[in-house]
Amino acid sequence: MKLRCMAICCLLILNLSRCDGSVSVGATAVGLAGAALYAGFDKLRCTFYECCSNNANWVKPNMTALNIALEAQLHGQHLVRHVVSRALKAHLQNDNPSKALVMSFHGWTGGGKNYVSKFIAENMYKLGTKSQYVHVFVSTVDFPHEGKVDIYKLNLQDWIRGNVSRCERSLFIFDEIDKMPLGMINGIKPFIDYHESINGVDFRKSIFIFLSNTGGPDITRAMLKMWRSGKNREDISMVDLEHLTQLGAFNEEGGLHKSEIIQHSLVDHYIPFLPLERRHIELCARDEIIRRGHKATKDLIKKVADEMMYFPPENKLFSTTGCKRISQKVGFLLADEEYNRLFD
Numbered sequence: 001m002k003l004r005c006m007a008i009c010c011l012l013i014l015n016l017s018r019c020d021g022s023v024s025v026g027a028t029a030v031g032l033a034g035a036a037l038y039a040g041f042d043k044l045r046c047t048f049y050e051c052c053s054n055n056a057n058w059v060k061p062n063m064t065a066l067n068i069a070l071e072a073q074l075h076g077q078h079l080v081r082h083v084v085s086r087a088l089k090a091h092l093q094n095d096n097p098s099k100a101l102v103m104s105f106h107g108w109t110g111g112g113k114n115y116v117s118k119f120i121a122e123n124m125y126k127l128g129t130k131s132q133y134v135h136v137f138v139s140t141v142d143f144p145h146e147g148k149v150d151i152y153k154l155n156l157q158d159w160i161r162g163n164v165s166r167c168e169r170s171l172f173i174f175d176e177i178d179k180m181p182l183g184m185i186n187g188i189k190p191f192i193d194y195h196e197s198i199n200g201v202d203f204r205k206s207i208f209i210f211l212s213n214t215g216g217p218d219i220t221r222a223m224l225k226m227w228r229s230g231k232n233r234e235d236i237s238m239v240d241l242e243h244l245t246q247l248g249a250f251n252e253e254g255g256l257h258k259s260e261i262i263q264h265s266l267v268d269h270y271i272p273f274l275p276l277e278r279r280h281i282e283l284c285a286r287d288e289i290i291r292r293g294h295k296a297t298k299d300l301i302k303k304v305a306d307e308m309m310y311f312p313p314e315n316k317l318f319s320t321t322g323c324k325r326i327s328q329k330v331g332f333l334l335a336d337e338e339y340n341r342l343f344d
């Protein structure tokens, strides 16, 4: 009996890892009653190992913190800030949502799509993107072969089912969804549809985020048009870009293209990431310089911004790569300065 209990204790406490050094912890608890023991240890286990339970602190969305992070660190994306925080808040506060939350992020690279997904993970789970309840799939890495669509689809369904049965508040991020083999996305449909449960598993509290580069050119074209007519960037509203969704601009070839998910309107929010201007590049540069522990002088910020490329040729309004690669540029310029100081 004693041995068996100890084995169970070890199993609970150490999650099947080493049982050697901690035998005394298990031994002191041997006298406790079975049920209390189990509950106690389960609670104890949740203090050390990530748990999904409501009383543990591992899954604890903090929308205030998310708003602060987006406000301070996401530059030039007022629409994203506005929609993402409201959509999440509404879904998280609802104890009985009618379906899983599905957000589709669109726009050029470097606009901050990955960045925002990271912030969401970090402010929902204590372990952030390292949480076992956060699942990131990158099409070109996880689903590279067109010919294997059927296998991928089955695997993905198993994973979603398996993971949501372990934790209802799971977050699934699909990067490069535009590069996902055609037809595969339909495999997700049952999980994001209006079903109360499928074989006893309720998927409605989970969150799905799709990232893709589609829509970038259309968003930019619309932006240029508004810019020419004298409209301020900050005054652009979702309504101004809504027609793009209706035209299907966000659903060019691949991924969501002609998918049942689109046809059944299962995506709750299409969120456009606007192309960034030079002033936003400067803000990203400033953040990065400070993050590296250096003084963000005007001169240095200007140097970083000068290194980036801008389009269209006639007014060089937008950065071609957004804030992507800023980190490398800053790193290079700082190393260069250091070098000059030492050797010139």
Ligand SMILES: *[C@@H]1O[C@H](CO)[C@@H](O)[C@H](O)[C@H]1NC(C)=O
Residues within 6 Å of the ligand: 062, 063, 064, 065, 068
């Ligand atoms: C949420 O985040 C804010 C800002 O970081 C912090 O002040 C607050 O204590 C957090 N709330 C909870 C419940 O952790």
Ligand SMILES: *[C@@H]1O[C@H](CO)[C@@H](O)[C@H](O)[C@H]1NC(C)=O
Residues within 6 Å of the ligand: 135, 136, 158, 159, 160, 161, 162, 163, 166
């Ligand atoms: C959860 O998802 C991951 C992929 O992110 C997969 O490897 C794992 O097997 C899934 N777990 C379950 C229990 O299905």
